[in-house]
Amino acid sequence: MNKIQSLSGYLHEYQKSVHQPEKFWSRIAESFHWKKPWDQVLSWDFNGPEVKWFENAKLNITENIFERQLFTHGEKTAIIWEPNESDEPALHITYKQLFDKTCQFANTLEAQGVGKGDRVIIYMPMIPEAAVAMLACARIGAVHSVVFAGFSSSALADRINDCEAKMVLTSDGNFRGAKNIPVKAVVDEALEKTNTVEKVIVCQRTKAEVHMEPGRDLWWHEAIKDQDTKHKAATVDSEDLLFILYTSGSTGKPKGVVHTTGGYMVYSQYSFLNVFQYEQNDVYWCTADIGWITGHSYIIYGPLLSGATTLMFEGVPTYPHPGRFWEIIDKYQVNQFYTAPTAIRALQAYGLDPITPYKLDSLKVIGSVGEPINEEAWHWYHDHIGKGKCPLVDTWWQTETGGIMISPLAGITPNKPAHASLPLPGVQPIIVDAEGNELKGNNVEGNLCIKFPWPSMIRTTYGDHKRCKETYFSAYPGMYFTGDGVKRDHDGYLRILGRVDDVMNVSGHRMGTAEVENAINEHPKVIESAVVGFPHDIKGQGIYAYVICDIEGRTEAGLIEEIKDTVRNIIGPIAKPDQVQIVSGLPKTRSGKIMRRILRKVASNDISNLGDTSTLLNPEVVDEIIKGAKTN
Ligand code: WT7
Secondary structure, eight states, rough: OOOOSHHHHHHHHHHHOOOOOOOOHHHHHHOOSSOOSSSSSEEEEETTTTEEETTTTTEOOOHHTTHHHHHHHTEEEEEEEEEESSSOEEEEEEHHHHHHHHHHHHHHHHHHHHHHHOOOEEEOOOOOOOOHHHHHHHHOOOOOEEOOSOOHHHHHHHHHHHOSSSSEEOOOOOOOTEEEHHHHHHHHHHHHHOOOOOOOEEEEOOOOOOOOTTEEEEEHHHHHHOOOSOOOOOOEESSSSEEEEEEESSSSSOOOEEHHHHHHHHHHHHHHHHHHHTTHHHEEEEEEOOOSSSHHIIIIIIHHTTEEEEEESOOTTSOTTTHHHHHHHEEEEEOOOEOOOOHHHHTTTTOOOOTOOOOOTTEEEEEEEOOOOOHHHHHHHHIITTTTSEEEEEOOOGGGOOOOBBBBOOOSOHHHHOOOOOTTTTTTEEOOOOOOOBBOSSSEEEEEEEOOOTOOOOOEEETTTHHHHHSSSSSTTSSSSEEEEEETTTTTTTEEEESSSEEETTTTHHHEEEHHHHHHHHHEEEEEEEEEEEEETTTTTEEEEEEEEETTTTHHHHHHHHHHHHHHHTTOOOOOOOOEEEOOOOOOOSOBBBBBBHHHHTTTTOOOOOOOTTTBBBBBHHHHHHHHHHOO
16 A cells, blocks of 8 residues: 555655645545545645645544554554563553554543543553553544653643643553653642643553542543443544644744644655555564654554554663663564664663674664764664664654655665665755755755645644744745755765754754753752753763853852752753853853854864854853863
8 A cells, every 4th residue: 555665666656746746645645534535635835834734624543543444453463562571461452452442541531521622631651551542532533742751740831731731641650661750740740830631540550659639630440441442433624633742942942843633644654654664464663752753653653554563662772681672672573673873872882792692583674763873873773783684764854744754765765874865755855055045966965944745744833823934934935944954965865964953952852952041040049051962972962051150158069960950850851961061151242142153162072173252252251161161
């Protein structure tokens, strides 16, 4: 079904998708089940922006996962769940069982007052109920917003408030490696700062003692008990919201990226099938967390819409030993394995010993996502995990793009280390210079934009359409601006160079410098701060903070720890600065702008050429900063 088989097939499909995009996408969309067909495939205006795919069509995405496929796939395993502890039994959930659980929970949500269009926050560990929660929301036409369960209570509260969520789905605790994280307690704290949530449903996982607020909190197992396992799917419009996912940008507050139903369904399935070249009896594993877009599109929607067996792993790569990933691959005979460069580099650091006990011979395709993969990690992954024979798909995309945009198709596109390579059919990248002029031909480097709509693209930022326009459609009018730099090499293959804005990529997680600065500034002793990224061997980028503080009554070391803790409490452990340097001033231009270029160079230990500092208001602080720099 719509699967590209060869390089010439890809080139042919690509041409069709550019010359007749509507015809191309309608042919693909026709293989899905629509309750009512569309009036028009696409209408768009990037100046609005206003983009509609499959206008006025009606559908339910879960009918396309379940009813459409049950006849052939009912007894097939939909989800293999591998728990944190390797000696706890795994679960194999068939499509039929997952369907029953989804329907039962859909009835539960409705019984608790959630309806079409209501926002539901999912703050849960990697357990099957998290998948059921997402699917049940989609079943009733409610909008899910999954929040990574590592975010702090204030980050959670911000997201609840922004989307005015009616319900929170959570668990008592979260087993992650050797840790037992008190998830429910974080929710309780967040709910003190919000007033829209009416009910909280708590799934029992760790059996930790938790507070249950009478009238508000219910246990999952009790709430579902009397609910039927049959549910008639809600009919939603193609452009109705499927989910909101919050992500960081260059300004302070994370924004809610909005994805709608029809286009996202078509694109997540099409891209999954083609990039990974999934075959019907394969076992596919993506190691992401469902709190990120990768988990949405390539653990849940893309694979399940393709009738695939998707593996969900609760734990972490190094627990109880650094061979855990490889053990799981052999245990379930995983065929496609999809992970992040930061995980590869972290495991590479353990040497080859953790790999040798495992065969890894079931693998057919290995994939990378989340940040540029350096050549060394690419080769290590390709040689030692892929055994030199598996195509490696380096997939470039974003929360906003909803699906993989630029990537080799496994076994079809010739592999080139560290290159995301070529756009998927339907994706029209363009490289522009700072003024927005197109850089044509090969051997060019510039900013990456997309000049034509694709079905799973962002529709708006929740509650603030102006922000969507300003962030993505204003830098280069008439185009979607990605925020990434890119090079087209002499063969016409694309290589992503990383962010060109004030967004860092820390262990594959996106983090705005302003967001971290705002958190640091919450500390009562902090006067001003500036945050930059620096190259980090494992994380890709680390976080370096320059902070002006009132040090009276504190030691420098004590204050640095307090600042790190402040960030952890306000955002979460992933945002904690690796380095904090206390400074007496920040290099500023005469107009008062912080010269980040200098701060980035110092943080990267690259002070040989600091460029022109003569325009600075306070050139003397540069020497002080260099002298006090922390070495990474
Ligand atoms: C940013 C998006 C969508 C996947 C998870 C991250 C960087 C992502 C690659 C890649 C180089 C990559 C970009 C992008 N990125 N994949 N294969 N090669 N860079 O989603 O949190 O929305 O971050 O991640 O800089 O803009 P995200």
